[in-house]
Amino acid sequence: MDPMTVPVGNYVALSSVIFFIGVAGVLTRRNPLIMLMSIELMFNAANLLFMAFARVWVHNAGHIFAFLVIMVAAAEAAIGLAIVVTVFRSAKHVDVDDVALMKG
Amino acid sequence: MIGFWILAVVMLASSIWCITATRPVYSVVALLLHFAALAAMYLTLHAEFLAVIQLIVYSGAILILFLFVIALLSSGVAPFSVGPDRLPKILIPAVGLIAVALGFITYALSRTNALVTPGAAVGTNLGVTGEAGVFGSVADFGKALFTSYLLPFEITALILMVAVIGVILLAGDRTPYVSSRKQAGENRRDMREAVLRGGE
């Protein structure tokens, strides 16, 4: 196999940047769907890191774990969307700031 | 190397577009682009199976699900309009935190580049693509998944089943199932009226 020409630090940097872009999306946007998509961004950033280090050590445990992450992310996205649908089915605006019943 | 940089730029741009898009459908499209670039990057990392899985599951299933939900929630009047921001000040500390974290990551990276020495472990897994034992191949992945990591795989199946049940319980239709031709006729009448109404 050809040696890894891209230093692994690049992947680490890219992964972390995408992760924190996702964090910014979660904190900033008020649309629950966008928030869930930002969470997916975070998942994928982590996956990228797994794959990079799997390549570094030439071991497929990273692949396995990334696969499991994808599965769990699918399940979580499904349930999250179901919750969003339930809460905002009859709402006028889809704004997550309106769901503040736990105040106080 | 070039490939990495191009893909990295695409990924960054699409992720930024995703979180800043005005309409949710634009965010979905941006995310789709992001996932495509990510799959390409997986390919550069010799992870063919995972690249395809990424495309099929993530962009093919999850993003479609997002689109369905957007469609469902669009039935209201201007559902995704932006109301008064009740937490305007969150931007400042949020950005600050992110900046700080990014800074620390970069700082940590600059100090630990000697931690990982890539490329030294060139093992015996090299071979023609398609054979078991080739790193990143389907056979290699499948063999690992069904032998060493069988339990997590089964549990993942369980998790998916639980997710399905949960979704049905949360958002499912609550009306009882009436199995009769009369009910079927009524169902058809309801659907016709809904379509006619939808056209107004």
Place this chain on the structure above:
Amino acid sequence: MHHVMGVNGYYPYLLALWLLPLAGAIVCWAFGPQLKSLAGSLGSATVGASFVATMLAWHQGTQSLGTAVGAHQVLGSWMPGFDFGLLLDPLSLLWTSIITGVGFLIHVYSIGYMKGDNAFARFFAYMNFFVFAMLTLVLSDNFIGLLVGWGLVGLASYFLIGFWFHKPSAVAAARKAFVINVAGDVGIMMAIFIIVGSVHSIGFGDAFAYAGSYGTPWLFAICLCLFIGAAAKSAQIPLHTWLPDAMEGPTPVSALIHAATMVTAGVYLVARCAPLWSQNGNAQMLVATIGGLTALVGAILGMAQWDIKRILAYSTMSQIGYMIMGVGVGAYEGGVAHFFTHAFFKAQLFLGSGIIIHALSNEQDVRRMGGLRTKMPFAFVAMGTGVLAIMGIPGFSGFFSKDQVIYGALAHGYPWLYALGIVTAGITAYYMCRMFFVTFFGTYRGDVDPSKLGIRHPELAGTPHGAAHHEDHSGTNWFLTIPVAILIIPTIFSGWLMFGGEGSPWARFFAQQFPHPALAAPGISEGATAMITLAVVLVGIAIAYVRYASAGALSGAVERLRDESIKMPGVLANAFYFDAALDVLFVRTSTILGTAFSRFVDPHLIDGAVRETAVSANWLGALVRSLQTGLLRAYALFLVFGVACFVIYYAVVAAGAH
């Protein structure tokens, strides 16, 4: 079992002697309404039984004079060093005899005096309780038992002074007595603290055995604190103001408590702690001086009183001053001897005055008496013997004991107190004869208009009995007369026990009890002292005779009495302004302090502290509650903040350590 001052005998009836009056008190308290008039007999019987037990012990005790005699009974032990017990040595035996003997006679007298009173049984319950408390005081072998008895007699005094509690002046007097007594209790407590701190024991034996090891300042402090208690209980200056007001109680109470027994508790205390006092000359000087001053002041104030019981109250104060002076200078036998004789003649005087008061329907002002020599001859004779004894006429009991005190002052090196004692003896003679002459000589003035006699508030004269009291003065009340008649004998003859100097029965009885330091022979002999005292007394009698009993005085009695009442100097009428001084010093300051506390400290500091605790808890809660915005994104922010902390930690601290 440690031997308290060498006494380790056993007397089987000691516990019975101590506890019988308590049993009587409890029965009278509990079954008062059922007992009705039987309570009187019951109360007298219990005290009489205690007296019999005491006499039996006396018989045992006097069998072997010259050795340390008595009995010791251990009651229990709380901690090492805190052993409680009863001690019957010559000193406590003497006090017990007086308490139970004179007490028994006064109980019998009370059956007659309090007849018809609504709260007859309650009276005897209180009287028995007092006897029990006083016995606790004198029979304890440790300071804490003494303190318990001390407090309980104060309580009994409060009960009995305020016995007719529907009378506001009685209640006020009871409260005044109790408060001043409590001040004394604090003094004794302080002394006990110092003693326990030094010796780690409360027993008399231990405290006195280490008398030399306290160090002079601590020893003086102990003696000072003990004397504060003694001064409060025995009505010495400046804590004497409660005693004249204590005459609001019934006359038997005045006789028993405020003449014969309770007020002598201070004398008992000083005599008991003789080993402590004899080590410290400053303490002795303090005690003796206060005693002498009290004797003088009491006598001077006795000259200015018109209420027969108040005259006797100031005379009590003065005579106790003599006793305190006696034990203060170190003449312990003399002071104790004067207690012994004083108990008899003062009880005699009070009970006799009670007969007069009872017969005159509660009239106590001597200005409205007069000429009772022919109307009430028995009272005349009884009070006559008492007056002769108190003046110290040779042959009567007071002569021997007072002489011992005065001569003792000179022998122990206090010549000014010697002179003071002689002068006071003269003044005593004057005012006692004044009382005697105004009451018994001349013509009866009960029908004269009170304002002509100089009485300003006639409605305040006399003390009403409880409601539903039927006055029945026809016929002789044997309960009143027999105890008084019995008391005539010791009033006259009890002094002869002290006759004979070192060889007298009295001296031999107390040979082992008190320290006897070697004394230089004073310039004036004892016989010469007796002569000088007698001369001064005769001068006093002569002056009183001229003013009140001569032919000229008797004919113009009403005008003379009115003149004297109007021209009484304010200083004397207000008792040297002691009451006013104490009021300003203590009562006003306490009131101001209390008001300040209730206006400022209580609502702002104490309530404020509690309130602020609640307020700050609320504020803290509100602060934390403000984090619970309910907004999803805020919670997400906190999550991210936590993650950032973790990342920083692992990036800097954990990784940087390598």
